Amino acid sequence: MNPVVRTILQRLGLGIGTLLVVSIIISLAIEMLPGDFARAVLGQSATPETVAAFQREVGLDRSPVVRYFEWMGGVLRGDFGESYASAGSLAGHRRLVADMIGPRLLNTLFLAGVAALVAVPLALFLGIMAALHRNSILDRGVNVVSLVSISSPEFFLAYILIMFLAVKLPIFVSLASISPSMSVLERLYVIALPAITLVLVIVAHMMRMTRAAIINLLASPYIEMGRLKGARPMQIILRHALPNAWAPIANVVALNLAYLVVGVVVVEVVFTYPGIGQLMVDAVSKRDLPVVQGCALVFAATYILLNLIADIVTIASNPRLLHPR
């Protein structure tokens, strides 16, 4: 069998196992947290009777094991359940987990996509340029800027951007609250600041990996050979070094893309962007287990798929792995 196909199948099988384990861990973790949905929602105004009524309606009065298997059964049929928050609603007002996650996941993917579309080419370009002109002013400058941006916490970068680009110079808006009625251009305008923040945060990592991988290769004998035969530096990097550097670059890109999907809750909060991170945080603080499970599965699946893609790139870019003896 083709090693690429075999890897994909193997990894997908393992991925499903991972998702299963993740769902069990999440269930256990939420069970172990103090309080439950009823108490978290009612807060200070909880009384024993109202808590009991809540638990009956949501089904929290049954054992966690029974609830887990019911949920699991639903998932196997493609039904991710219903948020506890809609308990007692009529059929038309049920809040299905899938409906809650869907639009927010799209929002998150939109922001992540825009940030990645800017960040990845930019990081590759800067990395290659830095490697090409190693130890030049350009290299040092790019390094300093990107290290500063990666070393500052993202909320700090976000506040600085808001201060200069939204308050002092009102070019962009500080609230990235997008709504379905907006056109694509409006959306792009509104999410400019969070996207810039994310680009600043992830570019450094990818750019430095690109630079390091290429510089590493530049010391190899075959590059020396290329130089001796008179190839130009740009040609050496693009034709000879880069194809061999894809594996580490792809891995670090995958890692950063996964971060863009699952790890940007702080940026979402600062810009009040309705992404999936905020949904998960709300759901955890209210112990809304079905929603937490849904988000966790999305996050885990994101990691699994992106790592899978990175591995495929690694295999495809390396003839030794592509044609094993």
Place this chain on the structure above:
Amino acid sequence: MSESMEKLRLAEKLVGRGKVSRRQFVQLALAAGLTASAGEVMFVKAARAEPKRGGFAKFGLAHGATTDSLDPAGYPDTGTQFPFSGAMSNMLTEVDVDGNIQPDVAESFEFGKDAGTWIFKIRKGITFHDGKSVTAEDVIASYQHHMGPDSKSAAKSLLTDIVEIKADGPDTVVFTLKSPNADFPYVASDYHIPIMPLKDGKADWESGVRTGAFVFGDYEPGVRVHLKRNPNYHKEGKPYFDEVEFLTIADVTARSAALTAGTVHWISRADLKTLNLLKRDPNVNIEEVTGLGHYTLPMHVNVAPFDNVDVRTALKYAINRQDIVDKVFLGHATTGNDNPIAPVVKFAIDPEPKHSYDPEKAKFHLKKAGMENLKVDLSVADAAFNGAVDAAVLYQQHAKAAGIDINVIREPNDGYWDNVWLKKSWCASYWSGRPTADWMFTTTYSKGAAWNETNWSHPRFEELLVQGRAETDEKKRAAIYAEMQQLQHDDGGAIVLVFNNYVDAASKKLAHGKVAGNWEGDGLRIAERWWFA
């Protein structure tokens, strides 16, 4: 008064209604002997004072979660209270800006033979957003939504005293109570009890069809609520805005930035630490109101050493509240005097002797309790109120002078109300306050109350509580509530630390009348009461 001055006065009134132009007004002012610039200032002031129709107002709220819903059984915080209760709905009654009770959905209310029966007449011609008239059945269903064994409503305990609600004709509702309660009309103003239409035998909360100033529009839980003006609103001329939007901006820095950048016109809970920076913005007004909300440190009076009244008094004298107001709340609070009834509430008194910082008196009471030193645990978390941990640490330092060693235990924020409050014998707590003395005492300090956070029970207090509810003579009630507050002050287990101020910030584009202090944001009704200048 000269004739031209009189003309000017008249013109001032007309300006607000848009009937006199700026040029005409300034000419009149010049004729009356004022300078042109003084006339200009007067014009702007007059134009602001009279409410104007129009505009799309946006409000930035500190709360809101994806688990929120339209169901009034919930409404856990301002993220739902502002849009769904304050802007979209009306209760039977309403607390006005001066703290008095006024009819709202009800046209009038009166008690029957005594305060144990209350008769509410529904306002003539009042309709829901869909055009249907409000009837007695709708009111009954709206109340029953919170009652009964299956209720999961936060207002359930509020309504346990209702024995029966019945209709007397299509526009009269009669409430029969377990025992007389002269303050029942105040209970009917609670933001959890909006009047909703009856549908299939139940109150229909899901459609968002209510009676309020604004009609339900788009809703993304935890993100935004967008509402449109109700043209048939029963309050003359109101509301003034054409559209309003409530945005959840949980992060306080983001909220301030949204206001200064002009994305929103008003934000709740401005950041006290950076308030002076915000004040410097020429387009921003800071709105500060002392409300009913207060922070307490409740002790369980049935647990040693708090079972000794002298220990409690010693602890009350060992805290420097002014220091805490200055350092923790940066001056945006009023010191408490171990009386949970806010000064603006009817019948409130300031009990004597005032509990201010006095280590000698604390030592004296400690000695009276037969102790030289005292070591106690105080469990706090910022979930109780912002600054609870800092306040406790300051208290620890104050109490040292009186020979009291307070061991401050920092509890996790998560699950604080489940695991610490009502469970630990001394902790920190928050009350948003209630508009009447009876209501506050009944929820928190009466024997058997679900939220009696001090486990305090005092026979005389209980006796007075029942008497006060049944009494309809204002003078006698005042005496009863004064004695109860004194008892609470002298013997109760709660250290009432401070009454917190609501500190909001608004764009100068907005104008308003007197601001109510019964809840945040002009009694939650900012959308209905404010306008664009």
